[in-house]
Amino acid sequence: KNQVEQSPQSLIILEGKNCTLQCNYTVSPFSNLRWYKQDTGRGPVSLTIMTFSENTKSNGRYTATLDADTKQSSLHITASQLSDSASYICVVTLTLTSGTYKYIFGTGTRLKVLA
Amino acid sequence: NAGVTQTPKFRILKIGQSMTLQCTQDMNHNYMYWYRQDPGMGLKLIYYSVGAGITDKGEVPNGYNVSRSTTEDFPLRLELAAPSQTSVYFCASSYSNWASGANNEQFFGPGTRLTVL
Numbered sequence: 375k376n377q378v379e380q381s382p383q384s385l386i387i388l389e390g391k392n393c394t395l396q397c398n399y400t401v402s403p404f405s406n407l408r409w410y411k412q413d414t415g416r417g418p419v420s421l422t423i424m425t426f427s428e429n430t431k432s433n434g435r436y437t438a439t440l441d442a443d444t445k446q447s448s449l450h451i452t453a454s455q456l457s458d459s460a461s462y463i464c465v466v467t468l469t470l471t472s473g474t475y476k477y478i479f480g481t482g483t484r485l486k487v488l489a
Numbered sequence: 490n491a492g493v494t495q496t497p498k499f500r501i502l503k504i505g506q507s508m509t510l511q512c513t514q515d516m517n518h519n520y521m522y523w524y525r526q527d528p529g530m531g532l533k534l535i536y537y538s539v540g541a542g543i544t545d546k547g548e549v550p551n552g553y554n555v556s557r558s559t560t561e562d563f564p565l566r567l568e569l570a571a572p573s574q575t576s577v578y579f580c581a582s583s584y585s586n587w588a589s590g591a592n593n594e595q596f597f598g599p600g601t602r603l604t605v606l
Contacts, residue, residue, distance in 0.1 A: 378531065478531070481530060
């Protein structure tokens with residue numbers, strides 16, 4: 375079954391600290407993997423996207439890594455800020471035999487950064 | 490550019506009522522999508538459209554209808570509201586097939602929170 379699992383479900387850290395969020399997937403065949411940030415009451419906003427041939431992608435203080443062999447991705451946040459408090463969603467694209475695509479969304483990790 | 494806008498922001502419906510969730514984008518995107526997000530669950534694709542006049546079902550289309558008469562607008566219709574349709578609904582758009590390419594970004598609206606009692 376094609377699934378995307380994220381851990382932890384929630385995380386609380388102090389401002390300035392680093393953290394790493396995990397995404398494990400069983401999606402196959404894999405097309406690409408995206409990380410989104412979703413602020414409370416808002417729509418998701420893209421942070422990074424990686425194809426199977428990419429190992430890492432950065433966007434400011436956000437760095438995503440991908441291991442296509444183990445089907446794992448991580449999102450590392452450096453020097454966290456209060457504005458990083460949000461849900462982080464991992465999305466994996468499945469390539470269907472019809473040539474179309476299906477998007478498998480993870481349930482997200484809710485991050486809270488405290489002053 | 491306003492991006493993707495959705496109205497209303499909030500709505501409470503009674504069982505059996507109908508309503509239309511509005512979605513408009515001003516980025517001249519061909520692709521538009523409707524998702525629902527339930528608490529503790531990942532987003533689920535309801536319907537999508539690859540251009541004006543063309544729509545297709547997503548993962549959870551039952552109980553919904555869509556139309557795409559213009560490039561800008563992609564309304565979602567609930568004909569007979571049921572409590573199971575209580576959710577947050579997100580509209581999104583992309584220039585081309587969001588899933589197919591690394592550079593095809595999908596932009597989301599702010600969402601509509603719907604409660605059916």
